[in-house]
Amino acid sequence: MVDVELRGLVREFDDGSKIGPIDLHVRDGELLTLLGPSGSGKTTTLRMVAGFIENVGGSLLFDGKDMVNVPPRERNIGMVFQSVALFPNMTVYENISFGPDMAGWTREKTVERVEELADLLGIRRLLLRKISEVSGGEAQRIALARALATNPKLLLLDEPLSALDPQLRERLQSEIRRIQRKLKVTTIYVTHSQDEAFAISDRVAILEDGVVSQVGTPEELYDSPRNEFVARFLGSGNIFSGQITEVNGGKLKILVNDNLFEIPGKGVANSQITFSVKPEDVLVSDSTPLNWTKATLVSITPQVGSFKVTIDFNGIHIIALTYDEDLVKRLRSNGERTIAFAFRSESIIILSG
Numbered sequence: 001m002v003d004v005e006l007r008g009l010v011r012e013f014d015d016g017s018k019i020g021p022i023d024l025h026v027r028d029g030e031l032l033t034l035l036g037p038s039g040s041g042k043t044t045t046l047r048m049v050a051g052f053i054e055n056v057g058g059s060l061l062f063d064g065k066d067m068v069n070v071p072p073r074e075r076n077i078g079m080v081f082q083s084v085a086l087f088p089n090m091t092v093y094e095n096i097s098f099g100p101d102m103a104g105w106t107r108e109k110t111v112e113r114v115e116e117l118a119d120l121l122g123i124r125r126l127l128l129r130k131i132s133e134v135s136g137g138e139a140q141r142i143a144l145a146r147a148l149a150t151n152p153k154l155l156l157l158d159e160p161l162s163a164l165d166p167q168l169r170e171r172l173q174s175e176i177r178r179i180q181r182k183l184k185v186t187t188i189y190v191t192h193s194q195d196e197a198f199a200i201s202d203r204v205a206i207l208e209d210g211v212v213s214q215v216g217t218p219e220e221l222y223d224s225p226r227n228e229f230v231a232r233f234l235g236s237g238n239i240f241s242g243q244i245t246e247v248n249g250g251k252l253k254i255l256v257n258d259n260l261f262e263i264p265g266k267g268v269a270n271s272q273i274t275f276s277v278k279p280e281d282v283l284v285s286d287s288t289p290l291n292w293t294k295a296t297l298v299s300i301t302p303q304v305g306s307f308k309v310t311i312d313f314n315g316i317h318i319i320a321l322t323y324d325e326d327l328v329k330r331l332r333s334n335g336e337r338t339i340a341f342a343f344r345s346e347s348i349i350i351l352s353g
């Protein structure tokens with residue numbers, strides 16, 4: 001549909017705060033999600049792309065053509081906002097046909113398009129209802145149909161599901177994904193929910209304080225967070241910060257709150273370092289294998305398909321995941337509080353910044 005590139009896109013506000021500069025490439029037909037905490041600039045970025053914000057610096061390229069000074073209605077964009085802005089006194093049909101009517105489509109072409117979208121979204125039986133007579137989930141489907149009505153090249157969705165209950169949200173996530181794939185419409189999706197971002201996206205851009213911290217597929221971000229912010233925000237691991245006390249042939253000794261960890265890696269003695277170990281890369285045992293470290297068991301929580309084991313190592317809490325039901329049974333039955341742990345050393349991620 002369209003290839004979108006943000007190059008140093010930036011908006012400085014009168015109070016001195018700013019969003020950007022943002023560099024981001026959204027590929028043709030891709031669903032890319034802007035993910036970040038509240039206030040990180042997701043909505044502002046989306047509004048800059050849509051053209052609803054004036055005095056924007058940098059460039060915004062649609063298929064290589066700069067759009068920064070092109071008015072919103074000439075950008076060929078469909079948009080769904082966080083709070084649904086449907087026309088309450090109009091019917092579902094009238095809401096969806098609004099864009100085509102404004103664009104001067106023939107009645108025949110409009111009817112055909114509305115019916116096609118209504119079928120795609122499963123809302124055909126609602127077409128003659130008033131907006132006040134539909135549910136929250138239905139309203140979001142209608143908003144999506146309305147955004148897609150004029151065949152936009154680019155779809156912008158700003159937290160479209162955040163007001164819905166979790167079950168409905170999940171169902172609509174996969175609906176949006178299915179429709180986006182079918183129509184191949186380039187899509188920028190905004191959410192503050194990692195689960196939602198990972199469920200729905202080809203790639204995810206993590207925003208921190210108005211700039212992109214890292215872009216990648218969900219797997220890339222989870223496996224290789226680039227910095228502490230991304231690692232903490234994704235909650236993908238146990239994060240330790242400490243001082244390198246010794247550098248020895250590709251191994252580092254790191255002092256974290258009076259505890260010494262040895263990990264593979266490069267570094268400079270006496271400097272600070274932060275590293276992350278994912279719960280599935282923390283090994284636990286009720287015997288004490290050679291070179292493993294003793295700690296205290298805090299709790300075991302069953303999860304879908306695994307157990308979350310929390311251990312205390314001299315005041316540092318470490319989360320491990322285990323699939324070993326026998327181990328869990330033994331730990332539970334003998335009331336043992338001592339446990340040994342080790343890190344799968346090849347999986348330790350050293351975080352910069």
Ligand SMILES: Nc1ncnc2c1ncn2[C@@H]1O[C@H](COP(=O)(O)OP(=O)(O)O)[C@@H](O)[C@H]1O
Nearest residue numbers: 013015017019037038039040041042043044045
């Ligand atoms: N018109 C404005 N004037 C001043 N600051 C603004 C304006 N619009 C947005 N901001 C700033 O941009 C920040 C990001 O806002 P927003 O894009 O809504 O974040 P998000 O959607 O990620 O929650 C806010 O913290 C706010 O300070």
Ligand SMILES: [Mg+2]
Nearest residue numbers: 042043044158
């Ligand atoms: Mg927002």
